[in-house]
Structures are given as structure tokens and as C-alpha cells.
Amino acid sequence: MTSPEKIWTAGLVVIGDEILSGRTHDKNIAQVASWLQVQGIRLAEVRVVPDDQDRIIEAVNALRDANDYLFTTGGIGPTHDDITVDAVSAALDVPVVIHEDARALLERYYSDKGGLNEGRLRMARVPEGADLIPNRMSGAPGIRRGNVILMAGVPHITAGMLDALTGKLEGGAPLLTETIGCWVAESEIANLLRETEQAHENTQIGSYPFFRDGKVGANFVIRSTSEEDLKSCVDTLCDGLATSGYDFTPGGI
Amino acid sequence: MTSPEKIWTAGLVVIGDEILSGRTHDKNIAQVASWLQVQGIRLAEVRVVPDDQDRIIEAVNALRDANDYLFTTGGIGPTHDDITVDAVSAALDVPVVIHEDARALLERYYSDKGGLNEGRLRMARVPEGADLIPNRMSGAPGIRRGNVILMAGVPHITAGMLDALTGKLEGGAPLLTETIGCWVAESEIANLLRETEQAHENTQIGSYPFFRDGKVGANFVIRSTSEEDLKSCVDTLCDGLATSGYDFTPGGI
Incomplete structure (x- = not known):
């Protein structure tokens, strides 16, 4: 039942002292x-x-060699500590140029x-060959050069850039998840x-314990790219919990 | 004025799907x-x-070779997805043993x-030669083996383990910071x-812009291990802001 489909992955470099x-x-x-x-892309690693x-x-x-996409956040503003464009251009071995748009x-x-x-004007600098990612929140755009995507560090500006990229990147089947909660x-x-x-x-189960209202419990998150495999795994887990005498809550607690 | 003092650094590996x-x-x-x-230790890099x-x-x-200390969070619980002890033991090339305490x-x-x-019982497994870090919140202890420290993923349990380690690690002069806020x-x-x-x-200045009450502003964070260098840099910045006609707020906005 293992899917032969390509798994698309991304790395993220979070930049900032x-x-x-x-x-x-x-x-x-x-x-x-x-x-x-x-987007059907799996975040494989983050480095800060x-x-x-x-x-x-x-x-x-390191992360662009290992993945289909490489994202960065932070360091694309106007001040001296904003050096992402310079560093990424050096990594890609292309010059920094002013993007006229x-x-x-x-x-x-x-x-x-x-x-x-x-x-x-620093915020108009890009690695040569890059396109812009619209930013409706402030003047400075994000930057995309092939599979390398540079975004802002301020989260609501990053959110706007992600919104502008939605549906624009090739990906695979989205990872499906189902959560089963249990007071156990x-x-x-x-x-x-x-x-x-x-x-x-073709599934993974993550176990995430919690302590609430004086009782211990856990949410079990089942993940798969196949709806069929996901359902089968969820059913087996729920049967097992029921057999052992535990009540469980589909959707999680 | 550059201090010849050793800078102590740590890497952090955050483990978890x-x-x-x-x-x-x-x-x-x-x-x-x-x-x-x-503790006078600088966090040099994080990998998730x-x-x-x-x-x-x-x-x-990678991070323990590059730094004085290596911390991990996550993956030390009782379930099949808790594999940190196995992975770290393999990285250190020592067997996994049951710690009798x-x-x-x-x-x-x-x-x-x-x-x-x-x-x-999985939670009693440690890399051979490790000591325990007390955990007052739940049964399972953290683990320390030399400069490698394994902690829980649940933040309030991690907090308790950090508390137990306070003052126990050799470090250098703490990094001092001062913040100047300005509506600019x-x-x-x-x-x-x-x-x-x-x-x-011997100083760095970070610039952290914000948008609040309909106005743009920024906090400037000055960092140094030397109190003298820090004060001199802060004074120069404040003089510069005043000369340019900007009000500023010591402590930040």
C-alpha cells in the first residue's frame, strides 16, 4: 500500500539574533x-x-541541497543587520542587483x-534572476528565485507573502491527519x-500527552497521505482503545 | 576593547514531527x-x-561539534515515537542502558x-555514563551526559529541568542588553x-520595527558582554537620535 508518489519537502532557515x-x-x-x-509539501527541517x-x-x-524548496524568514528589511539577500546571493553564487519593479x-x-x-533602497536588492512576492502590508516585497523563497520576519507580513504564494508551488498529496483524544x-x-x-x-502516529482538570490524557495524531490507510489505522487504534476499556474522542480532546 | 574572553556557545536540537x-x-x-x-552561554544555532x-x-x-553544549528537547517519553535516547546514544557511540536511579x-x-x-520503563533508559536531571513535574527525569543535555518537549517540564540546571554549567560573562525605543x-x-x-x-545593534496605534516605530537592542562598551554605544545612538530630532524611550516602547 506504500504510495510510489514523490514526497515534496522544504527546508526553512529562520534568520535573526x-x-x-x-x-x-x-x-x-x-x-x-x-x-x-x-500545499502538499512537508517541512523536513528548520534551522535558526x-x-x-x-x-x-x-x-x-545545506537545506536547499536536501529539499525541493528552501524558505527563509527575516533579514530583508532596510537596516545594517538585514543581510539575507547578500547571504543568499552568495549561497546561490549570483550577484546582488536592484530589481526595478x-x-x-x-x-x-x-x-x-x-x-x-x-x-x-536596500529593500529593492535581490539575487540576480529573482521575482518579487507581493506584500500588501508594507512596501518591501518578498523574493523568489527558483525554489528559494525569501520572506519577512514580521509574522503578519510573512502571512501575506504565504498567501500570495498559495497554489503557486508544485507539491504532492497533502498529508492527511486525524486526531483521537483519550483520557489515558x-x-x-x-x-x-x-x-x-x-x-x-504508510502512516505515522504521534502521541501528545497533556495534564488537564487534574487528569492525564493524550491526543493521538495519525498522519498519512492516503485516505484509505489513514482510516484503516484510525479504526485499528479505536478498536484497540475500546477493547482495553478506554473511551475516546474522535477529533481530539 | 575587544574582550579576549572565551565565548561559550550552545546548540539546540528540537525534536518532533x-x-x-x-x-x-x-x-x-x-x-x-x-x-x-x-548562564553566560550564547545559543548559536537551533535545528528542528x-x-x-x-x-x-x-x-x-553537527551542533555538538560546533558548540560547548548541546541541548535537545522532545522525544524522551514512553511511546514508540520517543527515540531521542536511542539516537543520541548512537551519536555518542555508547550503548543505551537502564539508569537504576x-x-x-x-x-x-x-x-x-x-x-x-x-x-x-523506557523513560529509565539513558546513554551509558549519563546523570539524571530532576523533574518535579512528572516522573521521568532529564538526562545529562557531559555537555549533552536531553530535556522534555512539554514546555513546563522543560522549564523545571532548566531550573534544576541553573548555575551548574560553566559559562562566560552574560550578554548584556539595553533597548532604546523610538517612533521612527x-x-x-x-x-x-x-x-x-x-x-x-564589541557591540551589536538589532533593529526591531513595529506598527502600533497607526504609527511606525522601532526598538533598537544593543548587546555587549562589556558594560562599558554597551553604555558607550547606547550613548552614541541616543546622541544621534537626539541630533536628528527624534525623541527616544530608554527601555524600549
């Missing part, structure tokens, strides 16, 4: 991950690196805000979970 | 990062990897909850920021 210092809580990993699921050109280059090259966009956006200056300590039914997963090759 | 699927929003990166700052032994081994080895802890903890079983578009003063940072070698 502010994430590594704990000052800013990253919100882009979760939103990029959720968005990719719907500082505002350091060599470290960005290393992470970008980006310059025009920024000229319009800043026309009633004091006009373009050296810092603002996961450690009581570890065998059932393992055996159920092993009996259904 | 649930983070890469977007189902769970990671909270451990920020809490580990903030905690490390206070799936519940896959080879991928965990690769990330663990951990077994005793778990026996006590589960004595009124149905006793130990195969799944629960960061793109208007990009030159001032760059020149100020360049004039103060």
Missing part, C-alpha cells in the same frame, strides 16, 4: 509548517541561525513618507500505539 | 535561549528535526498509578544604526 537571544518568540515556524501541509553571513550561507546551502514599488510606497533613501496516560498504551503504527506502513 | 507539521507551536527555543543568556533517528543523529553531531524514581512515581510497564521608521535612520555599530566593535 532576536530569536536566538530569546527576545522574540518565533511564530513563523508554525505558520510556514501549517501552510506547507496544505544568527545575523551572520557565513552561518546563513551554510544553512541555506521593487524600486518602483518602494518609490510609490515612500512617496508620501519622505521618499527613497539608501536604507529603503500514554505510558499505559504505549504497546498498542507502537503495534498499530507498525501494522500500517 | 508535531513542530514540523505546525500542530504544536514551539515554546522551548525562546525559553532555552533566555535561560542560556543568564523530525522523529527520525538518522536526522536526529546528524543534527546532534531513574528506574527507582519511576517505580515510586507509578506505584499508585498501576506500576511500571514496558513503556514507562527604521529605514529613516539605517545609516545612523550602521555607523554607530561600526564605531563600537
Whole structure:
């Protein structure tokens, strides 16, 4: 029952000292991950690196070699610590150029805000050969060059760029998931979970325990790209829980 | 004025399909990062990897080679998808053994909850030569083997383990930070920021823009391990802002 279909994957490089210092809580990993699921692309790895050109280059090259797509968030603004375009251009071995459409966009956006200056013009710089990703929230666009996609660090701007990319990337079958919740300590039914997963090759079961209202419970998330395999695995797990005398809640608790 | 002092660094491997699927929003990166700052250890890189032994081994080895400490979060529970101990033992090239103190802890903890079983006993498994990190929240301890530290994925349990480690790791001078807030578009003063940072070698300035109450502003975070260098850089920046006619708010907006 294993699908011969290609699995499309993406890597994400989150760029910024502010994430590594704990000052800013990253919100882009979760939103990029959720968005990719719907595109039928699996997020295979994330690396969080500082505002350091060599470290960005290393992470970008490692993850773009290993995956179909490479996303970055952060470091495309107007200030000296925004070095993503330079680092990615170096990684791709292409020069940094001014994108004329980006310059025009920024000229319009800043026309009633004091006009373009050296810092603002930085946001028109792209790796040679890149296209722009519209950004309705602020002037500066995102950047796409082939399978490499550079997005903002500010989460609501990133969200707008993801929206603009929706349906534009080739992907495979979306990963389907179903959740079964149960008021049980996961450690009581570890065998059932393992055996159920092993009996259904094209599925994974994740176990996510919680402690609520003074009781322990867990949500079991079953994932598969095949609706049939997913259903079969869910049915086996629910039968096993019922046989062991546990009530369960489809959809999760 | 550059300090010859050693800079202590750590890598963090966040383990779990649930983070890469977007189902769970990671909270451990920020809490580990903030905690490390206070220990005088810099978080140099984070990798988020799936519940896959080879991928965990690769990330663990890459980050422990490059840093003084290696932390992991996730995958130390009782179920089949908890494979961190196996993967890290393989990375360290030591066998997995039952830690007798951990077994005793778990026996006590589960004595009124149905006793130990195969799944629960998994949580007593450690890389040979490891010590335990107390966990007051639930039965299962964290694990430390030299400079490699394995912690829970559930954030409040991780927090307890960090608490137990406080003051126990050798570090350097904590990174000091000061924040200056200003109602200015960061793109208007990009030159001032760059020149100020360049004039103060042992400091970094991060620029974090925001949009609030219909106005744009930014917080500038100045970082240094030297109190003297930090103060000098902050003074230069504030003088520059004042000279350009901007009000600013020490402590940030």
C-alpha cells in the first residue's frame, strides 16, 4: 500500500539574533509548517541561525541541497543587520542587483513618507534572476528565485507573502491527519500505539500527552497521505482503545 | 576593547514531527535561549528535526561539534515515537542502558498509578555514563551526559529541568542588553544604526520595527558582554537620535 508518489519537502532557515537571544518568540515556524501541509509539501527541517553571513550561507546551502524548496524568514528589511539577500546571493553564487519593479514599488510606497533613501533602497536588492512576492502590508516585497523563497520576519507580513504564494508551488498529496483524544496516560498504551503504527506502513502516529482538570490524557495524531490507510489505522487504534476499556474522542480532546 | 574572553556557545536540537507539521507551536527555543543568556552561554544555532533517528543523529553531531553544549528537547517519553535516547546514544557511540536511579524514581512515581510497564520503563533508559536531571513535574527525569543535555518537549517540564540546571554549567560573562525605543521608521535612520555599530566593535545593534496605534516605530537592542562598551554605544545612538530630532524611550516602547 506504500504510495510510489514523490514526497515534496522544504527546508526553512529562520534568520535573526532576536530569536536566538530569546527576545522574540518565533511564530513563523508554525505558520510556514501549517501552510506547507496544505500545499502538499512537508517541512523536513528548520534551522535558526544568527545575523551572520557565513552561518546563513551554510544553512541555506545545506537545506536547499536536501529539499525541493528552501524558505527563509527575516533579514530583508532596510537596516545594517538585514543581510539575507547578500547571504543568499552568495549561497546561490549570483550577484546582488536592484530589481526595478521593487524600486518602483518602494518609490510609490515612500512617496508620501519622505521618499527613497539608501536604507529603503536596500529593500529593492535581490539575487540576480529573482521575482518579487507581493506584500500588501508594507512596501518591501518578498523574493523568489527558483525554489528559494525569501520572506519577512514580521509574522503578519510573512502571512501575506504565504498567501500570495498559495497554489503557486508544485507539491504532492497533502498529508492527511486525524486526531483521537483519550483520557489515558500514554505510558499505559504505549504497546498498542507502537503495534498499530507498525501494522500500517504508510502512516505515522504521534502521541501528545497533556495534564488537564487534574487528569492525564493524550491526543493521538495519525498522519498519512492516503485516505484509505489513514482510516484503516484510525479504526485499528479505536478498536484497540475500546477493547482495553478506554473511551475516546474522535477529533481530539 | 575587544574582550579576549572565551565565548561559550550552545546548540539546540528540537525534536518532533508535531513542530514540523505546525500542530504544536514551539515554546522551548525562546525559553532555552533566555535561560542560556543568564548562564553566560550564547545559543548559536537551533535545528528542528523530525522523529527520525538518522536526522536526529546528524543534527546532534553537527551542533555538538560546533558548540560547548548541546541541548535537545522532545522525544524522551514512553511511546514508540520517543527515540531521542536511542539516537543520541548512537551519536555518542555508547550503548543505551537502564539508569537504576531513574528506574527507582519511576517505580515510586507509578506505584499508585498501576506500576511500571514496558513503556514507562523506557523513560529509565539513558546513554551509558549519563546523570539524571530532576523533574518535579512528572516522573521521568532529564538526562545529562557531559555537555549533552536531553530535556522534555512539554514546555513546563522543560522549564523545571532548566531550573534544576541553573548555575551548574560553566559559562562566560552574560550578554548584556539595553533597548532604546523610538517612533521612527527604521529605514529613516539605517545609516545612523550602521555607523554607530561600526564605531563600537564589541557591540551589536538589532533593529526591531513595529506598527502600533497607526504609527511606525522601532526598538533598537544593543548587546555587549562589556558594560562599558554597551553604555558607550547606547550613548552614541541616543546622541544621534537626539541630533536628528527624534525623541527616544530608554527601555524600549
